Amino acid sequence: MASICFYFQLHQPCRLRHFTIFDRTPNYFDEAANRTILRRVADRCYLPANALIHELIRRHGGRFRVAFSITGVLLDQLARHAPEVITSFQRLAETGAVEFLAETYYHSLAFLYSREEFTAQVRQHADRIHALFGRTPRVFRNTELIYNNTLARAAADLGFQAVLCEGADHLLGYRAPTYLYTPPGLAGVKLLLKNYRLSDDIAFRFSDRTWAEWPLTSAKFARWIHQVNGNGYVVNLFMDYETFGEHQAAQTGIFDFLRHLPEEVFRLREDDFRTPSECAALYPASGEYDVPHMISWADTERDLSAWLGNAMQSNALHELYRLEPLVLQTGDPALLEDWRRLQSSDHFYYMSTKHLADAAVHQYFNPYDSPYDAFINFMNVLDHLRGRLGAAPRSA
Secondary structure (H helix, E strand, O other): OOEEEEEEEEOOOOOEOOOOOOOOOOOOEOHHHHHHHHHHHHHHHHHHHHHHHHHHHHHOOOOOOEEEEEOHHHHHHHHHHOHHHHHHHHHHHHOOOEEEOEOOOOOEOHHHHOHHHHHHHHHHHHHHHHHHHOOOOOEEOOHHHOEOHHHHHHHHHOOOOEEEEEOOHHHHOOOOOOOEEEOOOOOOOEEEEEOHHHHHHHHOOOOOOOOOOOOOOHHHHHHHHHOOOOOOOEEEEEEEHHHEOOOEOHHHOHHHHHHHHHHHHHHOOOOEEOOHHHHHHHOOEEEEOOOOOOEOOOOOOOOOHHHHOOHHHHHHHHHHHHOHHHHHHHOOHHHHHHHHHOOEOHHHHOOOOOOHHHHHHHHOOOOOOOHHHHHHHHHHHHHHHHHHHHHOOOOO
16 A cells, blocks of 8 residues: 655745835835735635645545645735635645644744744744644644754654655665655654655646656556555655646646546555655654755755855845844844744745756746845845844843
8 A cells, every 4th residue: 555645835925025225114025016926826726726625525535635834924924815715724624634734934944043943933833723723733844844863853852743854865775755764763753755756746847748758647647656555655745735726837737637636546446645644653664764964855956055055145044043132132023023024935045046957946936136136135124124123122
């Protein structure tokens, strides 16, 4: 038997407006652009995909099962601009066939810079998920699947039973991502590794007419899944939810692919769908997955270079987190919220100077003409926020 573990990531940042050194008001975020993009993605992806998944769960008696991780930043924007999306997720939660995962509230890189801030954001996110959907997350995924052995221990300390991460070839060696693993010396935590080849067949190659396997049909993909039998327990299909209707437009047939996939999988009888926590509870670990250095699911290198690949990114991140004690000392909720929104990894992704194989990825939803414009704009905002800290009273 092979279990398909579908996990979908949902995130949209609070994009910055054009901000100059002459701006005087703490109005950092481009609400008009954020609202426009959010409504577009909601109409193209979130609403139709949620409706389809609800239909599939009902049609197959709860045997079709998926997991979502929705950032707090996105939940905040949905509450303002598209509350019907939240309602549709609540309907999915009521089916009992959907799991909600935990992550950092602001889709941040806090784990790399401040463990205290990381812990605060993870707890804030878990509380929001419970308040909205009545579920306490048991599985953790860090921003962009950034992971190493130390992250696993931090997740365990926060009470999580499983962590999602990338199945990196250079770390797996001869082994396969179709098995579950544990971090070194941490037998109480299961690791579910992304099967990047099969995930990317859907997320990136689905509409590529130059791909040798185009067109990708549900029946063909179900056969590929079935071939895992005897060589693993799970096929972890991890991808952005925007794959459905946004990255892969509806006219590519992506919704029809998803619509027919469960019946093709069940037709082969031995395979099923499981959520991450179900996989962690059902299947044993097949050894340790040792990740001494940071990995992620981004780009061909699977490292941190998308956010820390140049001096602009490093400087912006260092200066941002250097403000942490001053922000906390003020006790000002508005300052804290602005500082945390600035932590979203997207702001630093826009500063990337990487090209070649990953250029198109870095341009998607990018509001800037160049990474240098992104850096200058961000630092103008950060300088203004720093000035507010100087004027803010300190809390007792």
